Amino acid sequence: MSRVLFLFVICFSVTSAWSITDVTQLSSSEKKVVDWIKKYTVPNTRDTNGNAWVKESLPKVVRDWSGYDSSIKPTAYAAAIVTAWSLKEGIFRAGDFYRTTQTVDKRCSCFEFPAQLPPKTDFPIEVFTYNLCQGRSVIPDPKTNNYQDSCDCSCTEPCPGQMIGPNQKCIGRRSQESDWQNGMFGMEQSHVASAADVAARAENIYHKIYGPAYTYMDVLDNTLTVAGFAKGTAVYEKVMGCFPINAGKRQSVPASGLSWPCADLISMWLVRNHLVGLTVAINDNLGWLPSYLNDVKVLAKYFNN
Structure with a gap:
């Protein structure tokens, strides 16, 4: 794209x-x-x-x-x-795009949680969840270990695609194409190696900032919160539901052991973290x-x- x-x-x-x-x-x-x-x-x-x-x-x-x-x-x-x-x-x-009624037709018809977008502020925090799809979108569902609500988000050229919800995954039109642009640095999400790869990047970076006890789960918590999806929102709870609760606290698990739906959710949200996403996006699409x-x-x- x-x-x-x-x-x-x-x-x-x-x-x-x-x-x-x-x-x-x-x-x-x-x-x-x-x-x-x-x-x-x-x-x-x-x-x-x-x-x-x-x-x-x-x-x-x-x-x-x-x-x-x-x-x-x-x-x-x-x-x-x-x-x-x-x-x-x-x-x-694109900060106001999700909220602008005149462009609602450019959103995918099954846009996820349109009423639960971050509160409008002076700063366009929506850029953190920029999510553009040319193909089909699905919602990774950790509870059923499956994908829900397949939706056609493609549009006629020269339109590059449609905006989809913060927890929706984009499935490209053809396997050899990259059809999913994600996060504030516009990463081609299909170029991301794996959830384990971005989780390792997150911990490598944030251990230097907050110390070795700070896990990729903590990075996710911070990223979701900064993006406007605080604990208790449907977007937050779906992502963090990938981590078991023990003694009232979420427990981080090895990213390599995540289910497919959880790996998709964690991968897309870690890429949206400004420090993690930078390390991926800096080497992507260098032809420009x-x-x-x-x-x-x-x-x-x-x-x-």
């Missing part, structure tokens, strides 16, 4: 200031998300193994670029790459990057200050 920006503009009436020479060219909603990334992502982001970003861990096309500025920290470049992709795709301007290196540098300079 590459080159979605052009298609996104046509289908969802969203525009993006691209290319940019300064962050002041961003829309107000884009700037809010970019500033959130600067405040929360940039100081905490680490690579897949939980180590500090270094030039060698960045995509080759960036580190070999003649315009690479060694005075800008690799951390700033890492955040700038995934941010540039999301801006190019128009994702940061050579044409936007100057834009990446603009964002990297902003994040570096």
Whole structure:
């Protein structure tokens, strides 16, 4: 689902200031998300193994670029790459999409829990659950160990797909295609290796921030809460229902032992975590990057200050 920006503009009436020479060219909603990334992502982001970003861990096309500025920290470049992709795709301007009645026809007809979206705030927290499907959506159900409510979410070209609910999985039109764009960094979810892989990334990163007792289950709890789905909401309880309760507390289990529905739910939500998702998205769809290196540098300079 590459080159979605052009298609996104046509289908969802969203525009993006691209290319940019300064962050002041961003829309107000884009700037809010970019500033959130600067405040929360940039100081905490680490690579897949939980180590500090270094030039060698960045995509080759960036580190070999003649315009690479060694005075800008690799951390700033890492955040700038995934941010540039999301801006190019128009994702940061999708904050009101779920709530806009004029575009309700662009949501999948079996959109999950439309009445239980996060409360409307000044910050577009909906970008954390951006979930675009071209194909069929299903709801992973841990209780029945199956998938529920299959729904056709495809739409006629050039439309890239339809928005689906936060706990819905997208099944592509053909197995060789990537039809599912997920999370604030627009990750191609079908490129994610496994729930075990992203769970390991989550723990590698968050152990360096909160210590070794912080599990991927804790990362999920935090991610769901930040996205606006607090404990007690249907979205939260379905995801966290993958973990057994013992003595009144949820117990983390090895990600490799999760059922298929639980693995899907945990994988999609861990990718939505800004630190975990960054490590996946930074190496995805790199064909776009050579044409936007100057834009990446603009964002990297902003994040570096």
